[in-house]
Ligand SMILES: Cc1ncc(COP(=O)(O)O)c(C=O)c1O
């Protein structure tokens with residue numbers, strides 16, 4: 001059995017259970033493909049992050065990067081846990097508002113926020129707008145002047161760290177599209193511009209080096225760069241950073257081969273670095289904010305599929321097809337991401353063969369798991385793909401006009417539908433006859 005599945009994940013009937021609910025029952029009740037979150041796991045990870053800050057006695061915010069999975073229900077859970085959220089679009093902000101999420105705990109990110117999105121952020125009273133470029137400083141300045149309003153802001157800087165991860169999800173390297181460059185003086189110019197604008201209240205600096213990172217040195221290096229920037233701004237401008245936001249990116253386990261630190265241990269290393277740097281530089285300790293996305297929801301998520309057709313050809317690996325695919329999880333096709341899958345009726349069953357677990361989309365690249373070890377399966381069997389909770393549903397599409405799956409939250413043995421399955425009417429409701 002894969003060690004991603006623990007004995008506690010199997011119920012008395014020998015079935016996979018998620019949040020204490022039998023996965024087969026969920027598949028029968030809601031249909032497949034189905035996205036299920038174990039909300040207990042999300043809360044436990046969130047609390048582990050908070051505990052580290054409290055143990056280290058540092059003022060902090062844990063800001064969930066909601067691009068990883070965005071729906072009203074997740075904002076409600078993060079609000080119940082007392083967290084912050086980061087949003088990167090008007091759509092994510094609108095969802096947070098619809099959830100009743102307190103706007104003063106929202107950070108607004110993005111490398112090309114539109115004038116409408118910036119105006120929406122200002123009108124909504126978001127806690128902080130994280131400025132990414134000079135164009136945006138000018139836009140926000142004009143919007144604040146016109147509305148006669150004020151805003152808290154942070155500057156996103158590019159720390160010049162190439163984190164070891166898929167190049168599509170690196171963001172901290174010098175030639176990244178995000179943020180103000182440190183080495184060339186861009187960050188200083190941005191600071192001067194913001195300090196000169198009486199309508200902007202600068203909280204501090206932000207950096208994010210990328211996603212699915214295992215090596216703690218990247219995070220420590222990033223924290224060190226931000227703390228040095230704080231010292232430089234203090235010395236040159238007499239400006240004291242109040243918040244140091246080190247972003248997210250903590251790597252998780254998708255397969256047995258992945259062996260990251262527990263997510264909160266990345267944070268402990270960051271805190272220790274900032275403390276040491278500030279002490280050495282004689283700076284007061286700023287608040288430390290983190291923005292975990294994947295590490296909060298990734299391993300809490302499961303995609304349930306029903307097996308349909310199969311193709312066997314002597315000398316070649318067989319194809320076993322499920323009723324979802326790249327429309328509900330583009331990550332294998334986009335990043336060659338690896339996953340594991342188990343049978344919901346017997347997650348501990350020994351593998352009998354290796355197959356290509358594929359989807360139903362009209363693309364040869366619609367392979368969910370290449371060379372996937374599985375027990376003998378039959379049409380109608382339910383498979384659970386593990387650790388699908390981050391950037392799966394949030395990157396889902398209607399390719400081939402397949403409806404996006406429903407999403408269910410399971411917690412303490414109870415299940416609740418939190419996003420309805422799309423219907424064919426939903427799919428055509430924006431179309432107009434010509
Ligand atoms: C600015 C920012 N913060 C936080 C995150 C969350 O990253 P992750 O989901 O890897 O924790 C991202 C995505 O990479 C990001 O761009």
Ligand SMILES: N[C@@H](CCCC[NH3+])C(=O)O
Pocket residue numbers: 067169171211212331335390391
């Ligand atoms: N979508 C990416 C992560 C991007 C993070 C956004 N900055 C993934 O699935 O791994």
